[in-house]
Amino acid sequence: MASWTPPATAGRPIAILGAGVLGRRMALMFTAGGHDVHIRDPSSDQLSAALTYITETIPSIAQPGVTPGTAHAFSSLSEAVKDAWLVIEAIPEVLSLKISTFAELAALAPRDCILATNSSSYKSSAMLDEVPEADKPRVLNMHFFMPPAKRVVELMTSGVTHASIFPFLYGELTRVKMSPVVVKRESTGFLFNRIWAAIKRECLTVIAEGVGSPEDIDGVWTQMFGSAEGPCKLMDQVGLDTVAHIEEHYIEERGFDRSARDFVVREYVEKGKLGKKSAAGGLYPPQAEEEKGRGLYILDLGLTNLSAPMSSGRVLVGSIDGKTPLTTIASGESLPDGIATLGNRIYWTSMGPPSTNTGSIRSSLPDGTGVTTILAPGEVHTPKQITADRTNGYLYVSDREGMRVLRFRPDGTDLTTLVQTGDFNNPTHKSDQTRWCVGIAVDPVHRMVYWSQKGPSKGAQGRIMRASLDIPRGETAETRTDIEVLFSGLPEPTDLEIDTTSQTLYWCDRGELPLGNTVNCASVTRNAVSGEGKSELERKLGYKILLAGLHEAIGLQVDVANGFIYASDLGGGVYRFNIDGSGKQRIYEGECAFAGIALA
Incomplete structure (x- = not known):
């Protein structure tokens, strides 16, 4: 050397x-x-x-x-x-x-x-x-x-x-x-983390075998070592999903026994109990939290204002129980359709007149102040749903007539086309609605992006696709060969959401009854079991209809930790229901065309 x-x-x-x-x-x-x-x-x-x-x-x-x-x-x-x-x-x-x-x-x-x-x-x-x-x-x-x-x-x-x-x-x-x-030589986990990983692993084994509770472990630890907090509380602070991810890495690298990792995934992570960041708690029960303090952002496309339907869109905020009246925090928007939160800001898409290449991405502080344009008109054609990758600090959007899936940083930099399904300068491509990208969801854990291509209105040609977040080496957004069609022949799929832990995909469909105007879900794991415990309709479709009877369903927000799904429709309704589809409540209604929806 x-x-x-x-x-x-x-x-x-x-x-x-x-x-x-x-x-x-x-x-x-x-x-x-x-x-x-x-x-x-x-x-x-x-x-x-x-x-x-x-x-x-x-x-x-x-x-x-x-x-x-x-x-x-x-x-x-x-x-x-x-x-x-x-x-x-x-x-x-x-x-x-x-x-x-x-x-x-x-x-x-x-x-x-x-x-x-x-x-x-x-x-x-x-x-x-x-x-x-x-x-x-x-x-x-x-x-x-x-x-x-x-x-x-x-x-x-x-x-x-x-x-x-x-x-x-x-x-x-x-x-x-x-x-x-x-550190004297290269080692997975360095010096201290190897010791700490062994402590975490044994604590989880003690809990799994019923030898002691998290409170028992932390109580003994703090008295023996004089620490302010024990290992179980520290694991809850880090996040049990992160604990499981790190343990998986040790298993792959060092061949350790899987029982502790499988226990924490089965009993906690898969049930949405991720620790302090989860309302469902973790090794310790959740702290009480009042619903009224949590906000719900909802977009009104503005289409019911017949005098100015292209410039009457609004960003609204309410509460998750619907008991707080909706308040307008931004107005005069051009067909706002998708909304997401990241950090201390909210981001929404403004489609602009659909036939023109004048869409934009807009942002503000949670109270609607500090409005700014993140992607200027022309940088994105007709942006529909937007979603946030909180793990890596990116935003993703489906660009409908732009026929592409885009990724960018919250300040608009690093704009990257991940998928290109057609050329919007080609009239034949642009008029082919099977190429239009509408809904979007991202799974940063498994490095996958999901999107819907809705097809003609109520045309039963809708599809849901997925591909890696990384374009294969030597390929482009137009030529990539790793795109999978997960579902086809759908009435008209719109917004998507994914539970990254269980790899369950949720989506709205605004298409024709009986399969349209629904909220649906399906496992997207590569080894998903088909048939077992499913209804005849679910076996036939390959997915489950959770809820039907909506009126042009568009917006979707899944709150796995608390067991709720929120949906909105063009008919002026915002709904909350249990994650299994039961307990439907209309929490907001009005003479609006509601679109995107996001939890604060």
Whole structure:
């Protein structure tokens, strides 16, 4: 291996990719230690929150005799890493995303820049597929815990990392008051996480075997070790779905027994009990929460205003029980159809006149202030349903007459066409409604995107499709060969939702009775059992009709954790019913053409 020369650090920044909880905390420690820090994130809201956090926290951890550096925010990757001597990625734990990120860093960052990943799940060696051989020795794992409260940093080789990088980084981290430890060899789980994973695994086994309860385990733990919280409460904080995902990774890598992982999936994850982030609770029961505090966003297309049907759309907000009157928070919209929430903003589609290429994506704060256009007219043709990937920080939209599925960041950057079913400049294509993309759902856990192609109105030519979130290598949005047709011959499928845990797909259909004007569901697992325990109609169709009798069903929102489904229709009704289709309630009605619907 060639010799390595440490990079000069004077006057050069450290770049942190990701302004989430860990990214901003890493940036805080380096800034307090006197370094200028560039924080890169596609979300302006995350960047703003990160800078506020650093500004407010840095006085409490300031080092005597050290002049703090300055933190700067960037949305551009190339600008963020320019002149950097160290880059640390703290992006979502999606391996394909990390692989492409390190390929970009190898090309964009200075040649002497050290490239590190904060991943706690993946070895850095797994991220080198697209990194040139000459650049691989400057890549390593640099795993932070939760500074400033926990200042341990684990440094681990990729297997080919320059040995001299480790004492250099050890010294630099020590100077900013971190506590580095060099892992002696590459290992899944590093040093501490291997120990912690074993503790979690055994705690779950104790619960599964009925030896003790979560309260028993945490009670003993806190007394024995003086900790504020025990391992069961910590697992609920992390999320039991994340716990199961990490355990699956250990099983694949190290061949561990599956019983603890299968127990937590069967008894908790599949029942929507994910921990603190779930209203259904987790290892501990849920905390009481009053329904009246939860909001429901609903779109009115504006079609009932005959004097200006193309510019009378509204964004409305109500409550999940329908007891709060609907309030208009945005008006004068051009056929708003789909709505989603991500972070502290709401996003909706404005179709514009359908025959024109003038659709847009709009956004505001939850109270309707701060309205801005994310994708300008012309960037998207006729956007229908929109959905959020909260794991990776993306928005997805089906573009009806644009005949495509699009992905982009919340600020409108990184706009990517994932699927292209036709050319809207081709009149024959544009008039072929079987090409039109309408509903959309994304499963970031299994890396799949689902969409509906509705076909002619009530024409029984509707289809639901799926494909990977990653276009196959060497293919394009137009030529990709991995597209599957899950259902065909549907009356007219519209909006979609997916429960990523059970891989159950839900959809509205506004087509002809008896199969249209319905809400439906089906398992989309590759090994879904057909026939067993199903009605004759369900066996014949290949899916289950949960609810019928709607009036041009459009909007759909599934709340798995609380066991409810919300639906809206063009006939002016908003409904709530149990996830099995029972207990239908009309919670709102009016002289409106309701479309998209989303929980706050």
